[in-house]
Amino acid sequence: MAARAATGAALIAGHFGFAALVKAREREAPLWALMLATVWLDVVFVPLFLAHIETIERAPGTHGSYGAAIIHADFTHSLVGAALLSVAFGWALGKRWGRRTGVVLALVAFSHWVLDLIVHRHDMPLLPGGAASQPRFGFALWQWPWAAAALEALMVAAGAWFYWRAAREVSLAAGGTSARAALVAWLILAGGAAVLALDVSGLFG
Amino acid sequence: MQFILGVVFFVCVVGVLDARIPWPREPRRVPR
Numbered sequence: 001m002a003a004r005a006a007t008g009a010a011l012i013a014g015h016f017g018f019a020a021l022v023k024a025r026e027r028e029a030p031l032w033a034l035m036l037a038t039v040w041l042d043v044v045f046v047p048l049f050l051a052h053i054e055t056i057e058r059a060p061g062t063h064g065s066y067g068a069a070i071i072h073a074d075f076t077h078s079l080v081g082a083a084l085l086s087v088a089f090g091w092a093l094g095k096r097w098g099r100r101t102g103v104v105l106a107l108v109a110f111s112h113w114v115l116d117l118i119v120h121r122h123d124m125p126l127l128p129g130g131a132a133s134q135p136r137f138g139f140a141l142w143q144w145p146w147a148a149a150a151l152e153a154l155m156v157a158a159g160a161w162f163y164w165r166a167a168r169e170v171s172l173a174a175g176g177t178s179a180r181a182a183l184v185a186w187l188i189l190a191g192g193a194a195v196l197a198l199d200v201s202g203l204f205g
Numbered sequence: 206m207q208f209i210l211g212v213v214f215f216v217c218v219v220g221v222l223d224a225r226i227p228w229p230r231e232p233r234r235v236p237r
Contacts, residue, residue, distance in 0.1 A: 012208055016215045027228045032220025039212060046208075167226050174227040184222050191214050198207040 010066070011119050013196040014152035015039050015112055020159030020188050022108055024166035029101045031184075033093055037108040040089045041116075045076045059121055059142075066149065066200045067142030070123050077116060079137070081128040086110035119148050149200050156192030160185045 019038040023031045036043070048054040054073040062068030075081045086109035094102015117124060120138030127134055141148045167181030 010208065012211050016211060019215075023223075028230060030220065031223035032216050035215040035220055036212075039208070042208060043212070167223070167228075170227055170229070176227065180222065180226055184219060184226070187219050187222065188215075191211070191219065195207050195211045195214075198210075 010199045011116055011148070011152065012039070012042075012199055013192040014115060014155040015042075016188070016195070017152070017155035017157070017159035017192055018111060018115065019108060020163040021155070022104070024159075024162035026101075026104045027166060027170065028098070029104050030097065033097065033101075033105055034108055037086075037089055037093075037105045038112055040109040041073075041076045041082055041085055041112045044085055045073050048073070048075060065145065065202055067119060067145045069142075070121055072123065074125050075128045077113060077120075078125045078128045079113065080126065082110060082113035084128075086113075118151070145200070149196060152196050153193070156189060156196065160189035160192070163188060 015038040016035060019031070019034040023029065023034050026034075045054055049056070054071075054075060056069050056071050058064050059068050059070050071077065076085065086106045089109045090102045090104075090106025093105050097105075113124070117137055118139050119141040121140045121142055122136050122138040124137045125131075125134050126137075141151065164181055164185030167184060168178040171178050171181050
């Protein structure tokens with residue numbers, strides 16, 4: 001989730017790591033678009049959060065630290081809402097980058113919901129709007145925050161590693177050096193680690 | 206805050222640097 005302003009709910013670095021992992025396999029999709037796709041639901045969440053349409057509350061018995069939140073993102077993080085937003089994202093960028101890339105970007109955008117499903121505390125509804133009677137999903141890995149943080153760290157490391165291998169391969173095949181591939185891979189690793197550290201420490205609230 | 210920093214860093218900085226790597230491009234559709 002995007003905003004930690006209320007209680008500190010965030011799965012951020014793991015999403016970026018996943019995007020780097022996808023780039024290693026789907027090489028025609030631009031990395032910036034994959035990075036944007038992977039947090040697209042949270043990008044839409046931000047204005048809705050600021051407008052108090054979607055909200056965050058502290059999970060009972062917690063102190064507002066990493067993952068200690070119930071998130072009422074009933075439009076952006078409902079199963080149907082996430083699917084619609086993902087298709088819209090893939091369709092919009094697919095017009096520029098081609099059909100296959102559009103499909104990849106839509107799937108990566110929807111991967112956000114799947115990854116959030118692992119950590120969220122049973123607060124992700126089926127349908128947009130948040131009717132009280134509908135089922136809500138979430139495997140609540142945030143109940144064990146260090147396990148969730150370890151999962152995020154693993155995704156960042158895997159993303160940086162596989163990105164580096166793929167970028168190095170295409171750079172050398174084109175007759176260039178692998179220096180830029182190494183630089184970008186290190187930035188993915190260092191940036192992901194920094195975001196995760198900020199997230200876990202709650203330095204920026 | 207870290208969300209905004211993360212988006213700016215990964216989409217703008219990492220994404221722009223990655224664009225200089227010679228990745229294969231999807232063929233553009235040519236109008237008939």
